[in-house]
Amino acid sequence: MKKGLVQVYTGNGKGKTTAALGLALRAVGHGFRVLIIQFMKGNNLYGESDSVKKLSPYLTIKTFGRKVFISETNPEPIDIQLAVEGFSLAKTAIESKEFDIVILDEINLAVDYGLIPLSELLRLIDSKPATVELILTGRNARPEIIEKADLVTEMMDRKHYSNKGVSARKGIEF
Numbered sequence: 001m002k003k004g005l006v007q008v009y010t011g012n013g014k015g016k017t018t019a020a021l022g023l024a025l026r027a028v029g030h031g032f033r034v035l036i037i038q039f040m041k042g043n044n045l046y047g048e049s050d051s052v053k054k055l056s057p058y059l060t061i062k063t064f065g066r067k068v069f070i071s072e073t074n075p076e077p078i079d080i081q082l083a084v085e086g087f088s089l090a091k092t093a094i095e096s097k098e099f100d101i102v103i104l105d106e107i108n109l110a111v112d113y114g115l116i117p118l119s120e121l122l123r124l125i126d127s128k129p130a131t132v133e134l135i136l137t138g139r140n141a142r143p144e145i146i147e148k149a150d151l152v153t154e155m156m157d158r159k160h161y162s163n164k165g166v167s168a169r170k171g172i173e174f
Contacts, residue, residue: 001032001100004133005150006125010108010141013155014173020103020137021048028058032100035060035093037086039110039138040079042066047171060099062089072113083115091124094132101133108138108145118142 007023009016024034036048042065052061064086070079087110094102110116121136125148128134136145146152168174 001131001133004100004128004131006128006148007133007135007151007153008108008141008145008149009135009137009153009155010139010146011154011156012139013157014160015155016137016139017105019153019155020105020135023135024059024101024103025055027101028055031058033058033060033098034101034103035062035099036103036105037061037090037093037107038063038065039083039086039104039106039115040065040070040113041106042068042082047174062086064089070113070115075113075115080115083110086110087116087120087124094124094128094134097129097131099132101135103135103137106138107136108141110138111142111145112138112140118144121145122148 009019020036024036027034036059038061041063048061049063052059064082066079066082070076090102090104093099107116107121111118111121122144125134141152
């Protein structure tokens, strides 16, 4: 990659992770190496976990989280520890330039919940090598992150079938 940019997918609508996965799939098709680090997701039932096996070694997914909802106002120490481990891997991977694209899935929410300090993410953005594309997903992207990004897409929830009682569906939401 000649010039890697910073992309943010945020907002309260569905599709942030899906957009990042679509970008990853496209990049792998062109021979790029992609690392996806998922924050706050501990459920191995996500379809992307199985798909990555078929796209290896070009696509790698690492998950850091538990199979529980995290308290927005009072996260457990283990949730902070897992997020810090994921963020440490992100820093190492970005510095190594082993990957052309690094996707930090739900990093905006991890910052919003206080699992990762905003200052650390801003420092990571600033220190990113010019050849690495960085994708940040999750609701509630902070204004400072939006300001530093080269592209910001906000998913807006206008209508959602969950409001009619439709549960998360295999292959669609997970």
